[in-house]
Amino acid sequence: MSATTTVRRIRSPLFYSLQRLGVEALCLALGFVLVVWSLTPIYNMWKIALDSHAGIFGGSIWPEAPTLESFRVVVTQDFWYLERFWHQFGNSFIVGLSVTGLTLAIGSLASFTVGRMRLRNGWMLTNAALMTYVIPASFLAIPIYRIMQIYGLGNHLSSLILTLTTFATPYAIFIFSQYGKSIPMELDESARIDGANPLQIYIRIYLPLMAPALVAVGTYALLLAWNEYLYNFLLLSTPQSMTVAVALAQFLNSDESPWNYMMATAIIYAVPPIILYYGFRRYMAAGLTMGGVKG
Amino acid sequence: MSSTQQALGFRQSAAIGRSWRPPWHGGLRGSELSWAIAFFVPYGAVFLAFVVYPVAYGLWLGSSPALYAELFENPRYLTTVVNTLVLVGIGVNVKMFLAFLMSGFFIRRGRWIKALLVLYMLPWALPALPAFLSLHWMLIGYGGFLNSALELLFGIDGPIWFNSYELALGANVFAYIWKWLPFWTLIFLAGRMAIPQDIYEAAAVDGATGIRRFAFVTFPMLANLYLVSTLLSTLWTIGDFTTPYFVSSGAPALQTEVLATYGFRVAFDHGYPAAGVAAVMSALPVLIPIALLLIRRLQATEVQL
16 A cells, blocks of 8 residues: 555656546547547448438449438329328327327326325335336237237237337336436325315416426327337328338338438438427436436 | 536435434325325326327237247247347347446547547437448448458458348347447446545555556446446336347348347247247346346435436
8 A cells, every 4th residue: 555655646747647638548449439430430421311312332432422312202192102201290290299298197197196185105106017027028919919909000000009008108107207206295285285186286286397308208208109019000000090100111111222212211201200209318327327327 | 516416416315315204104184195195197198098008019919828838849939039049148248348447538638539429429429320221231242331441441342241241240239339438438437426525535645556446446436326227228228129129120031130120020020929928038037037137236225327
């Protein structure tokens, strides 16, 4: 111990400035690697989208004759896989917004009951909800597909909305119960003494104070619904009912699809979640730390 | 308010909430009870209709022992199990370790590191489908971006990635790590930020800096978070469908399928739902212990995830 301290004392200031420079250089190198790592697949999407069909596999690493033609084709629905592109885009929005709304409503009501109404052993309900995640969602694809047929919801947007709400709500209940603990019970108490019934407490006190958690979970649910693929594909198969994700994967049905159109579709499809993510990053991070990391 | 203060304040209020008992122990009274029931009915209904019913239905579909006897004799199923184990065993652990290291990088101060973090989060912000389509087309043998770049920069003739079992499997693992690394980095970053600064100061007074600071302060503080995150990620990755489905698409010759894609194909392409359900349900003996361990860890240490 004392040996190292003496050694340290002998070293000149030059040593430390050199050391700091070395660390800084290493950080820059790592930063460069990370930029390449993160951006290469994204660059590849643009490269293919901007290429002409013939140029895609030409062996070049930039588009030979960059053109926005494929974006024009997607936006004007000028290809037969994309005939109903904007309608399907709308479907994706309907699904996303409905899942968000339902998840927030159902989740906040349930966590209000468990956390604020002094249900005895209410925590067991939260735990039961969380047990949903023991079986991965993809493993339930077969039974859920059959059950939607039994319920008569085949090929209807509501089947997808209900399924995704089911998978988003346990997380919502968990986050809401965690966050709800930071809201003093005395508020409910005083409202109750003033004669408020539970519904009024829920609307007037609980929901406004839960706003940050609602935003975090809402963003999560919207992203989940927009980005999900398996259930989109499984439950919606007609051009009328399908969402963008399914329309996008349709290109894979043939070996000779125009991949530049596919990548242009993929880029347009990726824009809303990226905007949403960067717009609500602060709240998302809050949600993650709320539920994720109190180490 | 710093994240530390938040963490401490949070824990305090949580502790109060737990030890506090309502003045009347009997639970709810008359109208309160009907309100509680009314509030809980929506979730109860969803839970019964879309969790309990499908799970029970699935268990019933896959209940015949003959299905499993048939399954275990199928060499294709055994490859699938191996592939799933590779994706989970290598993918999850390499990802977690890298994420842990990266969180150490991103906690450094500096404006450009903050800017880099924004860029670094892109793979996670991007939906999985476009990301994996791009990775697939990047790795495709002739004229794919990666091989073109290898040729141009180093004059190397890249392999045909999806013609080799190992390389295709490696591509899946790589794509999986690429997509999910940012998310877990963020989790560990938040975990590191929640470590109170005075602990570091106290450690520095005692002479713990550099490696020793990491080994005796940072790592013990994050060990439980690391374990819980790994368990949770394992649980999620066992059911991963999108990565193998789009990156390797089972290539070559359906050898790189995982349980989720295999069960899906058997059920929907071949029309044997019971066999498909049996294939995915065969993971339950692994899933349930992991879930139990996870719940125990969460209860024992109050790390909330």
